[in-house]
Amino acid sequence: MIVVLKKGIEDSVVTKIAKRVEEMGLKAHVIVGTERTVIAAVGEKRNGEQETLESYPEVEKVVPILAPYKVASLETKLEHSVVETGSLKLGNGHLGVIAGPCSVESEEQILESAKAVKAAGATALRGGAFKPRTSPYSFQGLKEVGLQYLAAAREATGLSIVTEVMTPEHVDLVAQYSDVLQIGARNMQNYHLLQAVGEIDKPVLLKRGPSATIDEFLLAAEYILDGGNSNVILCERGIRTFEAHTRFTLPLATVPYLKERTHLPVVVDPSHGTGIASLVKPMALAGIAAGADGLIIEVHPNPAEAASDAAQTISTEAFADLMVQCRKVAGALGYKMAEAVGV
Numbered sequence: 644m645i646v647v648l649k650k651g652i653e654d655s656v657v658t659k660i661a662k663r664v665e666e667m668g669l670k671a672h673v674i675v676g677t678e679r680t681v682i683a684a685v686g687e688k689r690n691g692e693q694e695t696l697e698s699y700p701e702v703e704k705v706v707p708i709l710a711p712y713k714v715a716s717l718e719t720k721l722e723h724s725v726v727e728t729g730s731l732k733l734g735n736g737h738l739g740v741i742a743g744p745c746s747v748e749s750e751e752q753i754l755e756s757a758k759a760v761k762a763a764g765a766t767a768l769r770g771g772a773f774k775p776r777t778s779p780y781s782f783q784g785l786k787e788v789g790l791q792y793l794a795a796a797r798e799a800t801g802l803s804i805v806t807e808v809m810t811p812e813h814v815d816l817v818a819q820y821s822d823v824l825q826i827g828a829r830n831m832q833n834y835h836l837l838q839a840v841g842e843i844d845k846p847v848l849l850k851r852g853p854s855a856t857i858d859e860f861l862l863a864a865e866y867i868l869d870g871g872n873s874n875v876i877l878c879e880r881g882i883r884t885f886e887a888h889t890r891f892t893l894p895l896a897t898v899p900y901l902k903e904r905t906h907l908p909v910v911v912d913p914s915h916g917t918g919i920a921s922l923v924k925p926m927a928l929a930g931i932a933a934g935a936d937g938l939i940i941e942v943h944p945n946p947a948e949a950a951s952d953a954a955q956t957i958s959t960e961a962f963a964d965l966m967v968q969c970r971k972v973a974g975a976l977g978y979k980m981a982e983a984v985g986v
Contacts, residue, residue, distance in 0.1 A: 644669075644683075644684045644688075644692065644693060644696070644705050644706065644707055644708060645681050645682070645683055645684075645705070645706045645707075645708055645718065645719055646660060646664070646681060646682040646683075646684055646696050646702055646705050647679065647681050647702070647703045647704050647705070647706065648660070648679060648680045648681065648682070648701055648702060648703060649679070649701055649702070649703045650678070650679050652679075652680060652701050656701050657673060657680055657682070660682060660696070660699060660701065660702065661673055661682055663695075663696070663699075664682060664684045664696070667684070667689070667692055667695070668686060668687070668689070669684040669685060669686035669692070670684070670685045670686055670869065671683070671684060672685065672714050672719075672868070674719060674720050676720065676721065676722050677722065679703075681719065681720070683708070683713055683714050683719045684696070685708075685713045685714065685869065693705045693707075706718070710861075710904065711858060711861075711862060712858070712861040712862050712864065712865045712905070713865065714865060714868040714869060714873075715861050715864050715865050715868055715875070715905045715906070715907055716904065716905060716906075717903070717904055717905055717906050719906075720906040721906075722735065722906060723735040723902070723906050723908070724873070724874075724906045724907055724908060725737060725908070726846050726874045726875075726876050726908055728803050728822045728823060728845070728846050728874070729767075729797075729801070729802075729803035729822050730766050730767060730801055730802050730803045731766050731767040731803040731805075731822065731823065732766065733766075733876065733908050733910065733936045733937040734876075734907075734908035734936045735908075735936075736977065736978060736979055737936070737978070737979050737980075738931065738935075738936060738937055738938075738969075738973050738978040738979065738980045739766045739767060739910070739936070739937040739938075739981075740764065740765045740766055740767070740937060740938050740939075740940070740966065740969070740980075740981070741765065741766070741767040741768070741769045741805050741848075741910070741937065741938065741939040741940070742760040742763075742765040742767075742768070742769060742938075742939070742940045742941075742942045742962060743756050743757065743760055743765075743768045743769040743770045743941070743942055744756050744769075744770055744771075744941065744942065744943045744949060744956070745770075745771055745774075745914075745941050745943075745949060745950075745951045745952040745956060746770065746771045746774055746782060746784055746785075746789075746949070746950045746951045746952075747770040747771060747772050747784065747785055747789035747792050747793060748785075748949075748950050749792070750792045750795060752943075752944065753768075753770055753789075753792045753793060753795075753796045754792075754795065754796050754799055755944045755959075756768070756770070756796075756942060756943065756944060756959070757796035757797075757799065757800045757802055758799070758800060759942070759944065759959035759962070759963075760802075760942055760959070760962060761800045761801075761802055761984060762963070762983060762984055763959070763962050763963040763966045763983055764966045764970070764980070764981050764982055764983040764984065765802065765962075765966070765981075766802070766803070766981050767802055767803040767804070767805050767822070767823065768793070768796055768797070768800070768802040768803070768804055768805065769805045769806065769825075769939055769940075769941075770789070770792075770793055770796075770804075770805075770806055771784055771789070771806060771807055771951070772784050772785055772786055772787070772788075772789030772790045772792075772793060772806055772807075772817075772820075773786055773789075773806075773807055773808070773809050773813065773817075774807075774951060775807070775809055775827055775829050775830075776951070781951065782950045782951055787816065789806075790806065790816070790817065790819075790820035790821070791820065793806060793820060793821065794820045797822075803822035803823065804820065804821045804822045804823070805821065805822070805823040805825055805848060805939070806820075806821045806823075806824070806825060807824075807825040807826070807827050808824045808825065808826070808836070808840065809827070809830065809836075810836065811835050811836050811838075811839035814836075814839045814840055814843060815843075818843050818845050821845070822845065822846070823845065823846045823847070823848050823876070824840050824843070824845055824846070824847050824848070825847075825848045825850065826840065826847060826848070826849045826850060826863075827850055828850045828851060828852050828853055828880055828915075829852070831849065831850060831851060831852035831855055831859075831860065831863050832852060832855070832859070832863060834866055837863060837866035837867050837870075838866055838867075838870055840867055840870075840872065841866060841867040841868070841869060841870020841871060841872045842870050842871065842872070843872060844872070845872075845874070846872075846874035846875070846876060847867050847872060847874065847875050847876065848876045848878055848910070848939070849863060849864055849867065849875060849876065849877055849878060850878040850880045850912070851877070851878065851879055851880055851882070851897075853881070853882050853883045853891060854882065854883055855882070857897065857900065857901065857904075860877065861877075861901075861904070861905060864877060864905075864907060875907050876907065876908050876909075876910055876936075876937070877901060877905070877907050877908065877909045877910070878909075878910050878911070878912055878939060879893070879894070879895070879897045879898060879901075879909065879910075879911050879912065879916070879935075880893075880911075880912035880915040880916055881893045881894075881912070881915055881916035881917070882894060889916075889917045889918055889919060889922065890915065890916075890917060890918020890919070890954075890955065891915060891916055891917070891918065892916075893911070893913065893916030893917055893926055895911070895926075895929055895930060895933045896933075897909075898911065898930065898933040898934050898935050899933060899934050902934055908936040908937065909934075909935055909936055909937075910935055910936060910937035910938060910939055911926070911927070911930030911933075911935045911937075911938055911939075912938075912939045912940075913926035913927045913930060913938065913940065914939070914940055914941040914952070914955045914956065914957075915941075915952075915955065917955065918954060918955045919954065919955060920946065920954065920955055920956060920957050920961075923940060923941075923955065923957050923961075923965070924957075924961070924964075924965050924968065927940060927965060927969065928965075928968055928969065928972050931969060931972045931973055931976070931978070932972055932976070934976075938969070940957065940962065940965070941955055941956040941957070942956065942957055942958070942959055942961075942962045943956045943957075943958065943959075944958070944959055945958070946958055963983070966983065970982075
C-alpha cells in the first residue's frame with residue numbers, strides 16, 4: 644500500500660505513522676517528494692490495515708500498489724529518481740556516461756584511461772578488479788590491487804568509480820574503494836548479494852540478466868530497495884536470443900518501457916549489448932534517443948591489447964568522437980550532460 648500524506652506534514656508525524664506501519668508487521672519505506680511525502684507499506688496484506696491508516700487525520704489516502712515490485716514502482720514514487728555520487732549524476736533529465744576498460748590491468752593503464760575518458764566528458768570511470776569469466780583460465784582481475792589502482796585514478800581525475808562486486812563477502816571491501824557497486828548480469832538473481840548491497844550506503848548499478856524478464860529484473864532491484872538502499876541504477880546490457888550476428892541482442896524498447904513503470908534511472912550498455920566495437924556508437928546514440936539516463940561503455944587506450952572483451956572495446960579516440968555525437972542527441976532531447984574538460 645501507498646500511504647499518501649497531506650502536504651506540510653511535520654517529520655515527527657511521518658515517523659509516527661511509519662512506526663504504526665511497522666507495528667502492523669509491514670516494512671515502511673518513507674519517500675520524500677517535491678510535492679508531498681508518501682510511505683510505502685510493504686508486506687503481506689491483512690484485513691483492516693487500509694482502514695486503520697486512513698483513520699489518521701494527516702493521511703490523505705491509502706492506495707494499493709498493483710505492481711509486484713513495490714518500492715521500485717512508479718506508483719510508489721511519481722517523480723523519476725536522481726542518483727548522484729561524486730562526479731556522477733544521472734536520472735530525471737541528467738545524463739551520465741560511465742566509461743573505462745573492462746578490466747583493470749595496471750596502474751598506468753587505468754590512469755591513462757581515466758584521464759582520456761574524463762577529457763572527453765565522461766562522468767565516471769568503470770573498470771573491473773574482480774572479473775567473472777566464463778572460462779576459469781581467463782584473466783580474473785587484479786582484485787584488491789585493482790581496487791587500489793581505481794582509487795588512485797579517482798584521486799588523479801576526480802571521477803567516481805564504478806566496479807563490480809561478485810560475492811556478499813566482498814561487499815565491504817569493494818565499497819571501501821568504489822563509489823558505485825555494480826551487480827553483473829550473472830549475479831542479477833544472486834539474492835544474498837542483492838541483500839548485502841541493499842544494506843550499504845553506496846549506489847548500486849544492477850545489470851539485467853541475459854535471460855531475465857523485465858519483472859524479474861525489477862524484482863531483483865526490489866531486493867536492494869527493500870534492504871534500505873534507495874540508490875539503484877538499472878542497466879540494460881542485452882539478452883540472449885536466437886540471433887548470432889551480435890554477442891547479445893540489445894532491446895532498446897526496454898528503456899521507455901521501464902521508464903513507464905519505475906522511477907529508477909536506466910542506463911544502456913552498448914558494449915556488452917552488441918559485443919562489436921563498430922556497433923557501440925550507433926547503439927549508444929540510439930540508447931540516448933530512446934530516453935536512457937546514461938551509458939556505460941568499455942574504452943581502452945589500445946583495444947587490441949585489452950585483457951578482456953577486446954572485440955567490443957573502443958579506443959579513447961573513438962570515445963571522444965562518440966561523446967561529441969552524444970551531446971548533439973542529448974541536447975536535442977533536453978538532457979543535461981557534462982562537457983568535455985580537456986586534457
